[in-house]
Amino acid sequence: MLSVDLLSLAKAQSTPTWTHTPEEIMEIAKELAQKEVEMNDYVASVEEPTVENLLIPYTKHENESSFLENQIVFYQDVSADKAKRDASTKAEQLLQENGIEQSSRVDVFKVLKKLHNKVKDADESVIDKESKRFLDKVRIGLTDEKRDEVKKLKVELSNLSVKFSKNLNEENGFVLFTLEELDGVPQDVIDGFEKTKDGEVEKLKMTFKYPDLFPVLKYAKNQETRKAAYTSNQNKVPENAEILEKMVKLRFELAKLLGYETYSEFILEDRLAKNQKTVLDFLDDLTSKLKPLGEKELISLKEFKNQDLKSRSLPTQDEIFAWDSNFYDNLLLEKEYQVDHQKISEYFPMNSTIDKMLGFYEHLFDIKFVKVENSDPSTVWHEDVIRFAVYQNIKYGELEFIGWILFDLHPREGKYGHAANFGLGSGYEKTDGTRQTPYTVLVCNFTKPSKNKPSLLKHNEVTTFFHELGHGVHNILSKTKYVRFHGTHVPRDFVETPSQMLEFWTWSKNELKQLSSHFETGQPISDELIDQLIKSKHVNTGLFNLRQLHFGTFDMRLHTVSDKEKIEQLDMTSLWNDLREEIALFSNGGVTTKGYASFGHIAGGYQSGYYGYLFSQVYANDIYYNLFKEDPMNVENGIRYRDLVLKKGGSEEILDVLTDLLGRPPNSDAFLEELLSSSA
The missing domain is CATH 1.20.1050.40 (Endopeptidase. Chain P; domain 1)
Incomplete structure (x- = not known):
């Protein structure tokens, strides 16, 4: 004590x-x-x-x-x-x-x-x-x-x-639905929709914020409702389509001026991948490995879809449309795997889940999070913000304040619309030898509490929280001399590794049980529910990863054009829609969308870099399988990982750091084993 x-x-x-x-x-x-x-x-x-x-x-x-x-x-x-x-x-x-x-x-x-x-x-x-x-x-x-x-x-x-980015943040569009059109959507969600009049008809306003959009795509039984929600969301910021098209052409010009064949060759020079051939080979190889699995999953999903349509006396269909994927994926989990995500969310009320989640990080990395109330409103930018002071070396009696981490967790008008960590204040060594401690912020968009219930996290939201907290803790635990190398200031195709590695804890039975606490009874989630959830981890994993490959391949296709005439003739809309059908396998249903207009990653930060989400998983899986798979809460390995990887930030060559950690150069064995495990 x-x-x-x-x-x-x-x-x-x-x-x-x-x-x-x-x-x-x-x-x-x-x-x-x-x-x-x-x-x-x-x-x-x-x-x-x-x-x-x-x-x-x-x-x-x-x-x-x-x-x-x-x-x-x-x-x-x-x-x-x-x-x-x-x-x-x-x-x-x-x-x-x-x-x-x-x-x-x-x-x-x-x-x-x-x-x-x-x-x-x-x-x-x-x-x-x-x-x-x-x-x-x-x-x-x-x-x-x-x-x-x-x-x-x-x-x-x-x-x-x-x-x-500003256009995305300021976006305030919506779709109006009748109550009947929202059949199947949980009542808690519907209760949160603003009511309005469309002529003489009372309708409900679904915004494109995550807590509104995702439940409609996942639960609305009416296919036309899902189609309207999906296509409207894809086309929600039309002015950004022209902006991205212009950016791609300007990037091409920049690369040529700097003496590079393509923009990708310019960008990748300082990445772990080093060149576009490595990235394109990686994406092509993964696509060829996952496509047979995805096609097999698609056949099963079509059969499942038609069983559902027949049960509701509706005509069968030959295709799975892009707006079908979330709905039938969820229905399949409920019926074939008895995974009820609404029920599971009852065991993850936000406040207690945060406390338990922080407890995991405290145990593994010998740190302590201390919640500090906002008694002075000037210490935060909004009343929703939660602040934690972080201390280290608790177990060894050398108490050390190492930084602030803040959470801004609910949507509001004008706020960043996704989930991200912002490392606002990097740590560094002052000229007098003392340290400036870091200040980092998690920005998410989880459902707000209602009158009757606290905010309940879906399992995928728990995973998202773990992921973003991984970035935050990377920033908090890093100890470099300069801000330039602090925390997440590492090569873009490695930056996701620490966060992706920590996602494994949300699929581990003992850890899930410890993390859970029913919002009414306080009881942990049952073994039966956990087993069903874990069993579903790789359901349709081929289709899920092919969707990621669609994003990564689209990004690389934009930035690997080397010919002036081809860049001028580039049809981004056709490329986006054609690649989705070709790689992600879901039908566009004859509808053309401009989803790339809200693809914020490749407008700023991840251009010619979206492949990094999959590329960095190679390292994430290698670390987890070798250090934590047998014992996720192994403190000795947690401290070792903290000191060899997180603490160093980008101050050393990452491949040297990983070789030191693993005792050998990293390889893709664990990545392929995890990715293809469901095809066995």
């Missing part, structure tokens, strides 16, 4: 405030931009660079400005005040344009390169490994005549990406 009062200690920890006005947000952005210019002017003036007169002040500036920049940009994703969201978007554009200009300065690059050449062979008495890695990553390499063209393209791409 600890003799200290952790809550009192936590309340005493300094924490950022969220009281900025729209005007202050813009003013801060201008000040940050000016300071960046001043720092680069200083660097360019250094004639004889050393670690002391160049690297220390340069990295100090980057470290210390990081949080404030992330904070003012974050308002656009979470603020309930549209004026703040708008100011945040403008601030991001200003900062990105300035960043592009400053990162293109040859005078700065030459001085940094000069220092790099001086110290690249020096020992650790002169420069530590992480500092040497920092200088290794400094690149520019542009000729004078191309630099202005490249800057112009980067600024235009940055602005389009911000606009694409």
Whole structure:
């Protein structure tokens, strides 16, 4: 037992405030931009660079400005005040344009390169490994005549990406349904729909927020209802289609200016995959392995669909449509596997599930989460936000505050519409040797509690929570010298690995039982329900992963075009719809959609990188199978994994880190075993 009062200690920890006005947000952005210019002017003036007169002040500036920049940009994703969201978007554009200009300065690059050449062979008495890695990553390499063209393209791409994201966040569309059209949708969900009049008819408003949309796709018996919900959601931000089309063409131009055959070759140079051939071979190989399994699953699903239609005296159909997949997948789980996700959700009320989930991480990584109430409203951007102070070395008596993690869990107007972790404040080593602790945020969109029930998490939402918390804990536990390498600042095709690895805990019997607690009785979930759920893990896994391959392949097809004429003739709408039928196997039913218009990943961050979700699973499965499969709560392996992987962030080569952890280079054996286990 600890003799200290952790809550009192936590309340005493300094924490950022969220009281900025729209005007202050813009003013801060201008000040940050000016300071960046001043720092680069200083660097360019250094004639004889050393670690002391160049690297220390340069990295100090980057470290210390990081949080404030992330904070003012974050308002656009979470603020309930549209004026703040708008100011945040403008601030991001200003900062990105300035960043592009400053990162293109040859005078700065030459001085940094000069220092790099001086110290690249020096020992650790002169420069530590992480500092040497920092200088290794400094690149520019542009000729004078191309630099202005490249800057112009980067600024235009940055602005389009911000606009694409803003359009998604501000999206407030809906579809109106009668109560009869929503037959099958749980009453709790229907009760949450706003009522409105469509002429003389009372209708219910289904928005495209996850808690509205997914239950309709999963439970609505009326096929036309599901079709309307699906196609409307796919087409919900039509203006983004044109934006993405323009971005793809600009990316092509940028790659050519920089001397690359394709945009993918440019992007992948710093990824683990290294080149587009590796990625395309990976995707093609997976598709060829999974397609026979998916086709087999599709035949069974068609038979199941027609049994359902016959039972309701409806004509049979020869196809499974894209809007059928969630409904029949769920119905199959209920009827053939006795998996009732509504029933299962009763055992995962949000608050107790969060407490138990945090307990798992506490046990594995020797940390402690201390909930701190928002007695001062300025410490959060919205009243829904939950704050935790995190401590380490509890078991060994060396109490250490290691950072803040915050949860913003319910949808609201203007808020980021998916699930993500935002590492707003990276940890780093201050010049006096002390540490700046990290500040990280989970943003999700789970159902709000009702008058009669708390927020109940579906099993897939529990898995999503585990996944995003994995990113958050990666940020909290990382201990690097520089923000540039902190936590999730790793190659994009590895960044999902720690989170995907932790998803396994939500499919492990003992862990699921410990995680559960019925919202009325407090009883854990029964062995029977758990066994049925676990048995269903790989039901239609071929079709599920083929859907991921559709996304990844579409992304790569956009960014591996090497011919100017072909990029001009690229028909993105046909490519999106044709690839869905070809790879994901579900019929489009003759309906053309522009789902890529809400594919936020490839508009900013995951362009030529969506393959990374599957690619990083190779490493995730290898780690889990070798360290945790036999004993998911093995503390010794948890601490080892924490110190060898999470703590290092991106400060070392990832393949070297994994080889150290596993005792051998990583391989795909566990990945293929897990992926293809249902085909046995």
